[in-house]
Amino acid sequence: xxxxxxxxxxxxxxxxxxxxxxxxxxxxxxxxxxxxxxxxxxxxxxxxxxxxxxxxxxxxxxxxxxxxxxxxxxxxxxxxxxxxxxxxxxxxxxxxxxxxxxxxxxxxxxxxxxxxxxxxxxxxxxxxxxxxxxxxxxxxxxxxxxxxxxxxxxxxxxxxxxxxxxxxxxxxxxxxxxxxxxxxxxxxxxxxxxxxxxxxxxxxxxxxxxxxxxxxxxxxxxxxxxxxxxxxxxxxxxxxxxxxxxxxxxxxxxxxxxxxxxxxxxxxxxxxxxxxxxxxxxxxxxxxxxxxxxxxxxxxxxxxxxxxxxxxxxxxxxxxxxxxxxxxxxxxxxxxxxxxxxxxxxxxxxxxxxxxxxxxxxxxxxxxxxxxxxxxxxxxxxxxxxxxxxxxxxxxxxxxxxxxxxxxxxxxxxxxxxxxxxxxxxxxxxxxxxxxxxxxxxxxxxxxxxxx
Numbered sequence: 001x002x003x004x005x006x007x008x009x010x011x012x013x014x015x016x017x018x019x020x021x022x023x024x025x026x027x028x029x030x031x032x033x034x035x036x037x038x039x040x041x042x043x044x045x046x047x048x049x050x051x052x053x054x055x056x057x058x059x060x061x062x063x064x065x066x067x068x069x070x071x072x073x074x075x076x077x078x079x080x081x082x083x084x085x086x087x088x089x090x091x092x093x094x095x096x097x098x099x100x101x102x103x104x105x106x107x108x109x110x111x112x113x114x115x116x117x118x119x120x121x122x123x124x125x126x127x128x129x130x131x132x133x134x135x136x137x138x139x140x141x142x143x144x145x146x147x148x149x150x151x152x153x154x155x156x157x158x159x160x161x162x163x164x165x166x167x168x169x170x171x172x173x174x175x176x177x178x179x180x181x182x183x184x185x186x187x188x189x190x191x192x193x194x195x196x197x198x199x200x201x202x203x204x205x206x207x208x209x210x211x212x213x214x215x216x217x218x219x220x221x222x223x224x225x226x227x228x229x230x231x232x233x234x235x236x237x238x239x240x241x242x243x244x245x246x247x248x249x250x251x252x253x254x255x256x257x258x259x260x261x262x263x264x265x266x267x268x269x270x271x272x273x274x275x276x277x278x279x280x281x282x283x284x285x286x287x288x289x290x291x292x293x294x295x296x297x298x299x300x301x302x303x304x305x306x307x308x309x310x311x312x313x314x315x316x317x318x319x320x321x322x323x324x325x326x327x328x329x330x331x332x333x334x335x336x337x338x339x340x341x342x343x344x345x346x347x348x349x350x351x352x353x354x355x356x357x358x359x360x361x362x363x364x365x366x367x368x369x370x371x372x373x374x375x376x377x378x379x380x381x382x383x384x385x386x387x388x389x390x391x392x393x394x395x396x397x398x399x400x401x402x403x404x405x406x407x408x409x410x411x412x413x414x415x416x417x418x419x420x421x422x423x424x425x426x427x428x429x430x431x432x433x434x435x436x437x438x439x440x441x442x443x444x445x446x447x448x449x450x451x452x
Contacts, residue, residue: 021374021449024303025442029378031299032438038295039430041069042350045290046281046425053278054318055087055251062274066256066290066315073298075313076261080254083328085318087251088115090278091244094218096189098127098228101235108224109199110189111279111420112245113173113206113217114321123148123216124240125186129232133171136179144183148239151176151190152229154222155415162195162411163348166418169193177206177217187216187241191225193415199223200420203277205321216243255325256315258297262307267333268447269312270296270344270440273319273391280423284414287425288350288433290315292407295437296444307448309341316391319347323390330394340398342447344405345389346440349417350428351409353439354379357386359396359404368405371446380439382408403451405443407436 032038049065052058063080070078096108112118125148130136132153136144151172155165170193177188192202201221208214218241220228231237256274272289276282297313316325333340344356355375358365369383388404395402417423 018374021446024445025374025378027303028299028441028445029438031302032295032434032441033431036295036434036437037298038291038433038437041291041294042283042287042428042433043425045287046283051278051280051282052274052276053088054085054253054275054321055248056278059253059275059317063254063256063317066274069294070256070258070313073301075258075297075301077259079257081257081329081332083253083255083317083324084250085253085324086322087248088321089246089248091118091246094241094243096218096220096239096241098231098237098239100231100237106224106227109201109221110218110241111201111203112243113177113219114203114277115206115208115247116177116217116243116245117214118245119187119216119241119243122240122242123186124238127228127232127237127239129229133176133179136176139183141183144180144185146184146186149176149180149185149188150228150232151188152225154191155193155195162415165195166193166415173204173219174206177215178208178212181208181213181215184213185215187218189218189220189239189241192219192222194222194418194420195415197222197226200422202419203279204419216241218243253317255317255329258313260297260301260307260311262309262311262448264309265339266309267312267338267340268309268342268444269314269340269392269395270444271314271316271391272346273325274315274317275320277320277419279419279421280417281425283423283425283428284349284417285419285423286319286347288428288436289346291433292346292437292440296441299437299441300445305445309448309451311444311448319390323394326391327394330398333395334398340395340402341451342403342405343388343392343395344407344440344443344447345392346407346436347389347391348407348409348411349414350433350436351411351413352432353407353409353436355382355408356443357384357388357406357408359386359388359406364403367450375442378439378442407439409436
């Protein structure tokens with residue numbers, strides 16, 4: 001009988017605990033949806049500051065914007081963390097066009113890939129069409145030398161999660177120019193890493209290996225890429241292009257950090273990246289993650305939450321072309337002998353949140369999955385092993401036992417906008433953005449209550 005009474009007391013206590021959590025989470029969502037500030041904050045970041053590539057004047061403006069906004073909410077501490085970051089500039093607008101054997105000429109929509117060298121004036125060469133990086137690596141220098149390599153790999157439309165398609169195509173952008181340089185190609189153009197067929201080219205980082213001949217790399221719109229593929233099937237095509245991009249010496253920049261004190265100094269970090277590419281507004285990538293993160297802390301403070309651990313919101317700088325914000329943050333944390341137990345990131349756009357990916361052990365995954373019944377009413381249901389985020393990733397080098405979480409969203413539209421002139425504030429849905437902020441605040445709250 002005593003055992004039965006004990007079990008009844010335990011079950012009652014668990015139900016009471018779950019009920020209090022549910023009530024508080026309901027308050028989080030009510031605040032985000034009725035009094036939310038994420039949408040207006042995103043408008044300000046996108047329209048008052050604009051695109052903010054690392055090392056630019058706009059990136060400096062964004063740092064000041066973030067520091068001022070965080071201070072306005074009265075958090076326990078707001079400060080800048082100095083870091084060194086790369087500085088690459090696109091220069092004057094790119095120009096390119098193709099001509100076929102019939103003499104037909106079409107102007108191309110292109111963007112230089114981040115980190116590319118310029119063309120040093122107008123260049124012209126025959127185009128050689130290659131499907132993917134593996135096919136390029138099978139070619140000889142004689143087949144490629146002096147030509148402009150066109151890497152035509154499209155997104156696999158069968159993938160339900162579009163990040164899988166992006167990951168499969170990433171090598172043509174990240175490595176294609178370097179590999180073509182090894183074969184003494186004149187330049188590289190790739191089909192943009194994008195889901196739809198439209199007129200927007202999508203930029204993104206590419207890298208050169210030390211000692212490899214550096215050639216120019218650019219991305220063209222998917223519509224242009226489809227046309228070029230069709231022309232190449234019918235005969236010879238020549239391409240002319242000019243790009244004026246340059247890399248400058250590293251510069252000083254900052255991560256922007258806000259803290260709420262807890263009962264101990266164990267740290268839960270969360271954030272997004274303040275930098276963007278220099279096209280569009282950087283609204284989904286990653287303005288949305290920035291305002292998710294700020295709004296999550298604002299909501300917890302507004303509701304009077306008293307954390308168990310130190311809560312730290314970080315607006316990381318330089319995710320797009322170096323990740324020096326994330327790398328520097330992790331290194332400084334280790335040097336300061338901080339104890340980090342959890343990190344959470346939002347860097348997949350301002351779309352409908354569906355759950356969180358878990359970068360951790362099976363036990364840590366089970367810990368997160370225990371929240372599924374509690375979060376079902378808020379339509380958060382996807383909790384699988386996966387990727388936390390680029391910015392928080394370096395922390396695992398110093399804190400291998402920590403749990404990392406990445407907000408999982410409906411990914412169907414993300415690569416319509418990613419790294420393009422189409423990534424503007426007007427393409428963010430207010431309600432979905434607010435739901436993302438509520439989901440972020442909810443997971444911070446649950447991690448803070450659960451982790452010891």
